[in-house]
């Protein structure tokens with residue numbers, strides 16, 4: 001149901017006749033399409049159905065490969081504190097450095113399970129990596145390797161249901177990341193804008209859009225309600241749900257953009273910290 005289809009109920013209590021869909025005469029699930037019984041990758045499709053899964057696989061390999069490098073091997077250049085600047089890589093925020101942390105353990109690994117869990121259980125990323133890496137399914141009307149379907153009801157995939165809890169953590173991270181943005185716009189104790197400030201801002205803005213377009217958030221704020229006007233605070237919840245739904249239409253784009261911007265911000269801060277490039281002050 002699109003945002004435009006769903007309206008506030010008038011709350012008059014008038015009986016509404018259920019809408020009946022005309023039967024096709026075929027029991028649900030009886031016809032699965034020819035590809036269901038075919039071998040892996042067999043299809044009659046003539047379009048380049050394989051291109052998108054391939055592109056997604058390459059994109060994920062590059063960006064997640066970089067994120068791993070930054071979080072595990074790149075701990076010594078996670079922050080740029082020089083010439084009045086204070087830029088912290090988003091992979092290291094919030095920066096935790098307890099006394100018991102051994103030298104070999106990157107501070108990023110102390111917090112990584114939250115953003116990683118949030119992305120790994122995200123509905124969009126699940127579709128992307130199931131399709132690109134598990135080939136399950138590779139595409140619509142394309143033969144699958146697996147002939148049974150258990151949904152996400154067994155270990156390890158049942159853990160995907162933790163997404164809602166990772167979302168709660170992600171909302172806390174959004175607040176922390178905006179504190180980093182404020183710090184990035186203060187140079188020599190005054191408001192100023194440098195290229196680093198823009199990178200940090202872009203990273204946090206896209207992470208915020210990605211988080212606030214989450215399917216679970218849409219469900220929590222109102223998606224699970226049948227009648228807004230019957231619910232407590234129905235009006236504000238309807239407005240919130242409408243806003244989240246509008247963002248949700250672009251969730252896939254925000255997922256990619258935020259992953260790219262986080263890596264770009266880390267790379268920029270890293271290169272400044274290594275004195276490979278100077279941080280350009282704009283005003």
Ligand code: FES
Nearest residue numbers: 122123124214215
């Ligand atoms: Fe993608 Fe929640 S569904 S972040």
